Amino acid sequence: MSDDNKGELARYEAAERRRDAHWRAVFDLAVLAERVGVEIGIGVLRTAILINAGALVALLAFVAQIWNKPGGHQPSSDALLAGRPFVVGVISGAFAFGIAYAYQSAMTRKMWRNLEEISTEAETLKPITWVIRMAAVTSILLVGLTVLSLFAFVWGAWGISGALRSLT
Numbered sequence: 001m002s003d004d005n006k007g008e009l010a011r012y013e014a015a016e017r018r019r020d021a022h023w024r025a026v027f028d029l030a031v032l033a034e035r036v037g038v039e040i041g042i043g044v045l046r047t048a049i050l051i052n053a054g055a056l057v058a059l060l061a062f063v064a065q066i067w068n069k070p071g072g073h074q075p076s077s078d079a080l081l082a083g084r085p086f087v088v089g090v091i092s093g094a095f096a097f098g099i100a101y102a103y104q105s106a107m108t109r110k111m112w113r114n115l116e117e118i119s120t121e122a123e124t125l126k127p128i129t130w131v132i133r134m135a136a137v138t139s140i141l142l143v144g145l146t147v148l149s150l151f152a153f154v155w156g157a158w159g160i161s162g163a164l165r166s167l168t
Contacts, residue, residue, distance in 0.1 A: 034107060038100075041142065045096050048149035052089030055156055059083045078166055082159040089152030096145035103138035106131050 063079055109131050 031111070034111075038104060041100060041146070044146055045093055045100065045149075048096075048146060048153070049090055049093035051153050052086045052093065052149060052156070055153060055160075056083050056086035056090065059086070059160060078163040079160075082156065082163040085152040085156030085159060089149040089156065092145045092152065093149040096142055096149065099138050099142050099145065103135060103142055106135040106138060110135065 059079075059082065109128070113128050113131070
């Protein structure tokens with residue numbers, strides 16, 4: 001092999017290593033961004049469930065303390081019914097966790113497909129549009145249920161303030 005061919009081969013190999021390093025970095029960044037997004041979502045869901053469940057427990061403890069207490073006020077049904085939004089918040093948060101599992105499954109399938117396209121003949125692979133649709137639908141449901149859960153806390157806090165005013 002001549003020196004010109006060796007030099008050309010070395011340049012080609014160096015260019016291939018740079019392209020490979022670039023795509024590995026892009027792939028790693030995509031995986032990291034997905035992980036960060038999932039962690040943020042899980043944190044928000046845990047917070048939504050925790051604040052709703054905590055508010056419900058606090059409300060029930062408060063009502064139990066003033067129930068049939070001599071010289072105290074009798075809680076009206078409004079005080080107990082004010083806890084309904086917190087129940088809605090806990091349930092919507094729990095459903096959101098289930099939908100988050102479906103979303104993550106779809107995203108994992110999509111990532112595997114991307115790896116298949118890189119390692120095999122992409123033309124022979126059938127499209128996976130159902131995964132993309134599933135990810136879109138589950139992400140919309142996930143955000144909606146999370147917002148509902150957080151809104152339920154605000155709604156419940158507002159309802160409790162009115163119910164507590166009726167006790168005085």
